Amino acid sequence: MARCIACGDTFPPRRQALGYNTCLTCGDFAARQIKFTVMPAYNKGAYQLISREDVARTNPKQAGG
Numbered sequence: 069m070a071r072c073i074a075c076g077d078t079f080p081p082r083r084q085a086l087g088y089n090t091c092l093t094c095g096d097f098a099a100r101q102i103k104f105t106v107m108p109a110y111n112k113g114a115y116q117l118i119s120r121e122d123v124a125r126t127n128p129k130q131a132g133g
Contacts, residue, residue, distance in 0.1 A: 074098070 069078035074094035088095060104117045 070081050070084035070089070071077070072079055072091040072094050073089050075091065077091050077093075079088075079091040083092070090098065104119055105123060106115050106117055107123065
């Protein structure tokens, strides 16, 4: 059995083979800490994942420059 790097509990070796080094509980908690949203980058551009803090800075019609 593999050991979780966050809490020390064991988890299945198949999960570790997939590249995870945390148990399901700790992995779920860590995933919920990261907040992203999907939006089109530019006109006719592909959708991109960006942080919610960066959404305010992506307005191309802002005054200035």
